[in-house]
Amino acid sequence: MxxxxxxxxxxxxxxxxxxxxxxxxxxxxxxxxxxxxxxxxxxxxxxxxxxxxxxxxxxxxxxxxxxxxxxxxxxxxxxxxxxxxxxxxxxxxxxxxxxxxxxxxxxxxxxxxxxxxxxxxxxxxxxxxxxxxxxxxxxxxxxxxxxxxxxxxxxxxxxxxxxxxxxxxxxxxxxxxxxxxxxxxxxxxxxxxxxxxxxxxxxxxxxxxxxxxxxxxxxxxxxxxxETSTLVQRVFTVNKGQKTALLAHLVKTNQWRQALIFVNAKKSCKHLADKLSKRGITAEVFHGDKGQGARNRVLDAFKVGEIEVLIATDIAARGLDIEKLPVVINFDLPRSPSDYMHRIGRSGRAGEVGLALSLIDHEDYHHFKIIEKKNKIRLEREEVAGFEMAEIIPDAYLDAGKPMAKPQGSGKKNRKKKAIEASDIWLKKF
Structure with missing residues (x-):
């Protein structure tokens, strides 16, 4: 090049x-x-x-x-x-x-x-x-x-x-x-x-x-x-059942002027919006089932700041240009590693400082490693006080053969062994 x-x-x-x-x-x-x-x-x-x-x-x-x-x-x-x-x-x-x-x-x-x-x-x-x-x-x-x-x-x-x-x-x-x-x-x-x-x-x-x-x-x-230096990427680990609570905590604590939250399914938009509403956060939704006129109205309102929290599917991952959008949050990880870069690129545009957060639970851990590998990045796993991820692997993941790759403490050999066994089970599928 x-x-x-x-x-x-x-x-x-x-x-x-x-x-x-x-x-x-x-x-x-x-x-x-x-x-x-x-x-x-x-x-x-x-x-x-x-x-x-x-x-x-x-x-x-x-x-x-x-x-x-x-x-x-x-x-x-x-x-x-x-x-x-x-x-x-x-x-x-x-x-x-x-x-x-x-x-x-x-x-x-x-x-x-x-x-x-x-x-x-x-x-x-x-x-x-x-x-x-x-x-x-x-x-x-x-x-x-x-x-x-x-x-x-x-x-x-x-x-x-x-x-x-x-x-x-x-x-x-x-x-x-x-x-x-x-x-x-x-x-x-x-x-x-x-x-x-x-x-x-x-x-x-x-x-x-x-x-x-x-x-x-x-x-x-x-x-x-x-051109990625103005965009800060962070990853927070959390138990699956606490994702929504952590999201609400982050939105309220940081008092972001605006936040764009990505989920993977149309029905998940309204589901998450309803959950946030119960926690005192008003959010609008944006997905493919909305008519074009409604989509235009939502985007226009978000651009001028009338909407503070927008929950969207990947149709907003490209073609959405919000000036000085402070934060993008992956509530669900994108299925495609390339879509990760397009999602987070909604913030930190044109040299502005931006923040991209990904919330990952036990089930997401392996997929996020694939996203990192494909995009040639490596991010430190962080935790928010009061929302720490459990180090014991949930039985549901072990029964389903899903990996749990969360680093374990040196004094917890049994838990570490379970993590290794879970990863082995998952890898054998390929």
Whole structure:
């Protein structure tokens, strides 16, 4: 991966004055590592493969040069390219929330272009007719989820034969969600000659295959390891039956301005919210069963601080950008180790200090070790006074053959022996 020298300020990146003025208004002090490395290369038309943690500033990384390229094409060329419901810049994203967030960011960066660049977001869960009207006459930039975009293409609401720049944002997530066939179909409708920018937090085989087939002599940038210093990660061990009590204790004791809590199932959201309510903590829920309008209202209220505690499934792990969110809490561990990084990346964004807490019980212990190994981290296990994890392994875990890896004291040989035996039972399953 490239090790290009980073720039100390945005003026060194080659950005034009309307964008620099907007960045000053937004109080962007200096480029993040990925912005400093990628923006100059994008501006000169290079294809790009970029790996970066969530919260690294990647939306600005592709949005700023895309806006500049379109603006510099000149008014007559932009008008010509917009005829026939066509698109110049296409940004494909995996989720509705991310589509909405990216489009809002692009519109914000374009504030000093006085409406010269049109940006539209299309995604499922809302009226397709409204989106068809928005696309009438074409658009300069289209931010879309693959499924809804194909629906609009089948209705002749938009064409992709004049796409000049394609951005694949969170490519790994798109492929993991099963959008492989949709992506292939969309790519067939675009010109072969175009600039392609691919952003992915991880690079599984599917993503590598996609990059090889799609990109032409790309610049490769990897800045994941450099951008985690502002996010503090901590792990608290606790007995399963005390998890909710510990969570309530932490929320009340620390008096966080806001807290985002992750669980693994839709029904768990309301279940946990009800439990917290009995302990005097009001929480809202966010999951896939909510209609898009309700989801938008919850996110908007959380962003402006009207909601202090939000309990969510992994649909909030990507595409949720809350300024200065103080803490993210894993009440349930994510099933996928890569989703762990996306969850905790909701805090500590853009250089802000953040905190990520994971609450693990006996049953979670082994899975968290896998998360650590896959993400190349190692965190100290901590305990909160009054909520210490029992060192004796619950019989239920032993009977089920589940591991208990909690370190035991040197004077407790019998308990240590049980832990070893439990781990052996679990490992024999593989």
């Amino acid at each position: 490239s090790t290009i020298k980073t720039s100390a300020n945005f003026t060194e990146l080659g950005l034009i004055s309307p964008l620099l003025a907007r960045l000053t208004e937004l109080e962007y002090q200096q480029p993040t590592p990925i912005q400093a490395q990628a923006i100059p290369n994008i501006l000169v038309g290079r294809d790009l493969i970029a790996g970066a943690n969530t919260g690294s500033g990647k939306t600005a990384t592709f949005a700023l040069p895309l806006l500049q390229q379109l603006f510099q094409q000149g008014k007559s060329e932009k008008q010509s390219s917009s005829k026939g419901n066509t698109v110049s810049g296409l940004v494909l994203v995996p989720t509705r929330e991310l589509a909405r967030q990216v489009a809002d960011s692009i519109k914000s960066y374009a504030a000093h272009f006085n409406g010269a660049i049109k940006t539209v977001a299309v995604f499922g869960g809302v009226s397709v007719n409204t989106q068809m009207l928005a696309l009438r006459g074409g658009t300069d930039i289209l931010v879309a989820t693959p499924g809804r975009l194909l629906d609009l293409i089948s209705s002749n609401a938009v064409k992709l034969d004049r796409v000049k720049t394609l951005v694949l944002d969170e490519a790994d997530r798109m492929l993991s969600l099963g959008f492989t066939e949709e992506l292939a179909e969309l790519l067939m409708l675009m010109p072969k000659k175009k600039q392609t920018l691919l952003f992915s937090a991880t690079f599984p085989e599917q993503v590598q295959t996609l990059t090889q087939a799609l990109l032409n002599d790309p610049i490769e940038i990897q800045v994941q390891s450099a």
